[in-house]
Amino acid sequence: MNREEAPGKSPEEMYIQQKVRVLLMLKKMGSNLTPNEEAFLRNYAGVVHSQMSQLPQHPIDQGAEDVVMAFSRSETEDRRQ
């Protein structure tokens, strides 16, 4: 194996990074966090800061999209006046 490709993060670091990202995504989607989770984010503010820029910019989970209704399926004749 090419030793230059050795990974740089420990499992614990990876776990923290992942959890921070997930919690930030939840907040972005409007979900609630538990008090422990809020505390977790405060504890790892540095990771939060680095992850914030990596969050997707587009809105996520806005619910079902608007859909048009097709009314023009048949002609109706009106009475000639």
Add this chain to the structure above:
Amino acid sequence: HVYTSAILGTVSYWACWFNTPLSLHLCSDMEAQYSLTRAQRVRAAMFPETLVEGETALTAHSNPDQPTNVQRLAEPSQLLKTAIVHLINYQDDAELATRAVPELTKLLADEDQVVVNKAALIVNQLTRKEASRRVLMQSPQMVSAVVRAMQNTGDLETARCAASVLHSLSHQREGLLAIFKSGGIPALVRMLSSPMESVLFYAITTLHNLLLHQEGAKMAVRLADGLQRMVPLLKKTNPKFLAITTDCLQLLSYGNQESKLIILANGGPESLVFIMRNHNYEKLLWTTSRVLKVLSVCPSNKPAIVDAGGMQALGQHLTGSSQRLTQNCLWTLRNLSDAATKQEGLDGLLQILVSQLGSDDVNMLTCATGILSNLTCNNARNKALVTQSGGVEALIHAVLRAGEKEDVAEPAVCALRHLTSRHPDAELAQNAVRLHYGIPAITKLLGQPHYWPVVKATVGLIRNLALCPANQAPLRESGTIPRLVNLLLKAHQETQRHGSGAQQTYQDGVRMEEIVEGCTGALHILARDPINRGEIASMQTIPLFVQLLYSYVENIKRVSAGVLCELALDKQCAEMIDAEGASAPLMELLHSPNEGIATYAAAVLFRISEDKSSDYRKRVSVELTHSLFKHDPAAWEMVNIFIQESHSTLTDSRRTRKGGIYVQMKVNGDHSSQARFSVNNNLNFSLILTQNFRRLEI
């Protein structure tokens, strides 16, 4: 013959009444009468005062000192006399025309155009009286001669006379039939290119009468390329002429797709919209709106009308005094609205439609709600404008008045659903629904009898309303949660009854999977409130939500992961979720390409693993890391194959600094045997096996 014998019968009756034999001195006069027409003889006998100069009269002997019985009969007699005089005149005209027709028919075909012109003039004169007109239309040879003269002449005046003749004949069914059988339609269509306005008028009016009353005329006009000649006439300026022309187009295009496409190909939509925008003659606007209504159901014409400014032009006529015009414009706008979601310049129209939501006319309500529903679809500007114009309150009132009229309720609820999401004023709209007492009315729409399109729209609206924290308690208090749960159970049972997989169940045109998704989505947002969360969990919904994680429908997976994520905030619920075996499907969902699904799944796993061992958390982490490889399907496929073939268990995986994959695993369950497998972006891989601390590099 009928009226002639009636006249003669009356004459003999009166002769008996007077009991006056004809005197001898009158006999010589009688000889002179034999050369007169029958009508003249009757006239002379009965009403000598109506004779023209040169005609002699038979007189009855009377005593000037004594009033006659006729005089004594006074008014009724006078009326009868007048009627009979008319009949006599009618007979005159008919006899004259009968004698003249054969000769005139020949003259109309003369080589000398002056002769043809004079003949046409005379025939035109004959059409002025009913009796002679009847004689003309009863002669197929005469009508054919007129048609030929019209289409063959190079003289405009002759053409005008001939067209006028046909126009006169077209007021009776007999005349229409005669024109039709004589090939008059192709000739009249050709006249639509005439430079003479009066010829145009006669031609279009005659064609109009044929289209209205003569069977087979529509097909004949279409075959003669009538549409191609009529559409350019829309550029004329005379309102009455345009009214007839547009009515012709409506008659030809109703129910005939080919005709609609011909109108489109000849620039019809632009010309029709121009008329709507620039004229104010009511009848013209009405006939034009009818053509637009017919064209508005054509998928090809629809965008052309919208692009020509049709929405704005039709919107100009929604507040006038003509009910029929307003209604036609509304129906047309409704038909067009799904193609106009990106149109600009509709502010005025939107405001008028909001005001029309206050109408009691069900047709107006149906159209206004439908148009607003579509125009607010994916259009943030229109949503904001309608919200700021009091649209929320007006739509709530429309929902209340709609009752069981689904054609009003469904679009009204859809419009509210659009207004309450995906635009800057969505929160304003969400609050407005509550402030205008809309929540109970909306919740009621979830009740029986279920009309599924309305139910589907309503659950989507409720989901949006729940986004506003101030709405959570009112929604709960109106009984929304149990209704949603019951609907969800019912819909889910239907999907299960019809089997799983791609087979979908429809009711009223709505898939039950959509109801499952909608109800779960609404409950997801409602679960953001802690009291609502408890109520939802208390209804034994967790097992169902876990089951829904296995759905083949991506959106159902998303909303069920979402609601479980909210419920898992509560420790007890988290344990229940874990007890239902949610971990396995959630682990799978970590790999979903949908960021929302992966996030909710991860969050639930984090929450149910809080009290679990570090091994479990590490496994979650490993699985999460795998989800980072979703952009390297080929590389990950290689890893999977290796793991499978080597009977290994994954113990660690991560992305390398250069973007490749590094995984660590136990081989054959043997802790003393480890493999480190690495693959880079070019799918070059290396494998290091370590057994009993001895390293083998491959």
